[in-house]
Amino acid sequence: MSGLFRLSNWSGLIRFQSIGAAFWLSIVCFVAITSAQVLGQGNQKPPRRPLPKPANGSRGFEQYAGKDASNRLIASGATRGGGTKPTAIAPMEGLAYDAHPFFKWQAVPNAKSYYFTLRDASGSSAQIVYQTDVATPQLLYPLTAPALESGKLYSWRVSTKTDIDKIAGTPVSFFILAGEDAAEVKSALAKFNLVTPQTTAERVRQAQIFEQFGVWYDALRDASEAINANPQDTAAKAYYEALVNRLKEAEQAKDEGDGS
Numbered sequence: 001m002s003g004l005f006r007l008s009n010w011s012g013l014i015r016f017q018s019i020g021a022a023f024w025l026s027i028v029c030f031v032a033i034t035s036a037q038v039l040g041q042g043n044q045k046p047p048r049r050p051l052p053k054p055a056n057g058s059r060g061f062e063q064y065a066g067k068d069a070s071n072r073l074i075a076s077g078a079t080r081g082g083g084t085k086p087t088a089i090a091p092m093e094g095l096a097y098d099a100h101p102f103f104k105w106q107a108v109p110n111a112k113s114y115y116f117t118l119r120d121a122s123g124s125s126a127q128i129v130y131q132t133d134v135a136t137p138q139l140l141y142p143l144t145a146p147a148l149e150s151g152k153l154y155s156w157r158v159s160t161k162t163d164i165d166k167i168a169g170t171p172v173s174f175f176i177l178a179g180e181d182a183a184e185v186k187s188a189l190a191k192f193n194l195v196t197p198q199t200t201a202e203r204v205r206q207a208q209i210f211e212q213f214g215v216w217y218d219a220l221r222d223a224s225e226a227i228n229a230n231p232q233d234t235a236a237k238a239y240y241e242a243l244v245n246r247l248k249e250a251e252q253a254k255d256e257g258d259g260s
């Protein structure tokens with residue numbers, strides 16, 4: 001009888017120890033899993049902000065959270081001042097996909113030529129990267145010019161001399177996409193087989209994709225090249241004019257908002 005009692009006590013003790021071991025084992029596992037989750041969250045990169053898309057309506061475009069000094073690399077706006085200055089037909093702070101951007105500005109009456117200056121970063125004290133005389137109010141950055149770097153901020157300005165006076169335009173900044181942002185645009189172009197467009201219609205479609213991502217320099221280049229290649233294409237002409245008008249309306253809306 002006593003032997004049976006001792007056996008029963010031992011069985012209970014074993015069960016108690018087993019339950020205790022299982023309990024502490026569960027605690028250890030919980031702590032380990034929680035610690036791993038915390039460490040994983042600490043090492044996990046924050047979600048990347050998507051590229052800017054055009055805002056609905058005529059109120060300008062979303063800002064791009066880039067890495068320049070001001071964190072403002074795309075702003076609503078295209079033209080400032082009247083038609084007497086060589087004013088950029090591009091956002092005052094815009095995005096470019098191609099490292100050989102297309103620059104276009106409003107023609108100045110009686111201007112015989114224009115002087116184009118490109119600087120490394122913004123500000124009049126920044127180092128000059130490229131400068132040249134241009135006969136027409138546009139310039140495709142030459143392949144023979146100093147290479148521009150992806151992920152960097154640049155600024156450009158155009159001046160001209162008329163029979164009466166020398167006129168300088170407002171400096172304009174732009175940022176060349178790099179990394180995941182550039183890859184996202186490239187993926188969108190590849191999806192529609194528009195990495196190297198062959199026809200006017202494809203060029204316009206490529207411009208529309210650039211516009212969807214807020215990459216206005218490339219959108220303007222494509223739209224301009226489309227109508228230059230086929231001046232009789234009414235669809236290409238209509239898109240170019242609408243694109244320029246959207247930029248102008250955005251700047252007008254911004255100016256009205258700043259003045260309120």
